[in-house]
Every structure is written in structure tokens, then in C-alpha cells.
Amino acid sequence: MTTQKNGQFVRRPLIAGNWKMNMDHMQAIALVQKLAWTLDDANHDYERVQVSVFPPFTDLRGVQTLVAGDKLDLEYGAQDLSPQDSGAYTGDISGAFLAKLGCSQVLVGHSERREIHGEGDGVVRSKIEAALRHQLAPVLCVGEGLEVREAGNHVHHTLAQVQAALEGFTAEQLAELVIAYEPVWAIGTGKTAGPEDAQELAAAIRAKLAELYSQEFADSVRILYGGSVKSGNVASILAGADVDGALVGGASLEAEEFAKIAQFEKHITA
């Protein structure tokens, strides 16, 4: 279990659902409603375990209306943002727009953006800067592909991504930063890194943050694992002392399954 003191987590766990390009605006409302009801039925304590969803841009207005209207404790964010705030950037979405829609977080540097859209470390860094300008907590995604893993360079590769993305920012600016370690070979494949692998990388990222900033800062940053997380494996993955939550793709599209993941403490067998 993520390290606890006096029954409380040292860092508030975050269970985040990245819907990717799934769920139109009608389906989004149904999914959020069902998720909220399911978590309410399970007496979910949002103060203890934060739950966020990351729907497509076109769903955000509907999700905002539902969350505000029903006073839900769920949080939501976007899957990406533009480095720019406004102007002639056809197809892009500004952090200013996301903030106005009540987003509290935004994914940055997801491997699918890096791979499919060719986003390099410089773009990722500029997107973090844009997120911070609009008080959006960046969820920085990092992780290695299969070739890098097989060559044994996964720690070096992942830490280089972290360092490049955070270059020039102060600890104060990054107070709300979340980092998600997602080995690319485990995304949507059914393969998960073992709990030891997730802990190894989370600990290495925390040590890198301590080296770049301070131990106090490093201890405050939440580090998530992502890659084929399900209700059946979440408890063992979150057992690592440095693993503070999960970034869930496929399993976040089904309300009951995602709610079970958010309730990971109930799956722990003594």
C-alpha cells in the first residue's frame, strides 16, 4: 500500500481516467453519471482518494454542467492543450478555454501525443508552461517503448524525459505537478509492468526530483502508474511506496470497473 501515516496516505492517491478518443458528448454524460452513482453507492471518500476523468474536448462542457449541477466531487481535465493561449492555431485548444470549463488538470506528453503527433520534449515543456499559466495542474506522462526497455535503458530514458520537461521551472511553479509513468509497451496491450517495475521507476523519478529540486518537493509530488491497470491488478501496483495512483485508459470507459479501481483499498487481501 502507498505509504500511510496514522491511516492517512502521505500523498493523496489519484485515480485518473483517460478516455482517449472514446465517448461522444451524450455517452460522456451517461458515463459520468453512472460513475458518480457507483462511487456514491460505495461511499467513496474523495478527500482520501481523488478521482479525475479526462474526456475528449467536445465532452468537457457537458461534463462541467453535470459536475456543477449535481455538485459532484469528481474532477475532470483535458487530454492535451496548446502551448499558445489564442490566435491562428487551427484545431488547437487553449489552456485558457480549459480553465473556463472548470478543468483542474491536463495531461501533457502522453505517449500517444509523442508518437502519433511527434511531440518532443520541447513541446511538452511548452505545454507545461501553458498549463501553469492557467492554473491547470499538469499530469506529465513519461515512459519508455519496448526497444528501450529491452535494451535496459528504461530508467535513463524516463528520467531524461522528466528532466527535459521540467527544465527551467521552479518547485513553487510545479507545486501541483503530477507525473504518470507509463511504459508504452504496457498501454492497451494487457501487459502490465510488474508492481516492482512500477515502484522502481516511481522511486527513480522521485529521486530525480530530489536531485533537481529538494527532497521535500520530491516527497510532495504524486507519481502514477499507467498501462493496462484494472480492478484486478490495481492494489498490487499501488502497493509500491512511491506509486500514488493510476492513469487508466481502457478500464476507465466502464463505470463500474473504474469505480472499483478508485476503491482499490477494498481489493487488498491481507
Ligand SMILES: O=C[C@H](O)COP(=O)(O)O
Ligand atoms: O493514459 C492511459 C494509458 O495510456 C493507459 O491506457 P490503458 O489502461 O488502456 O493501457
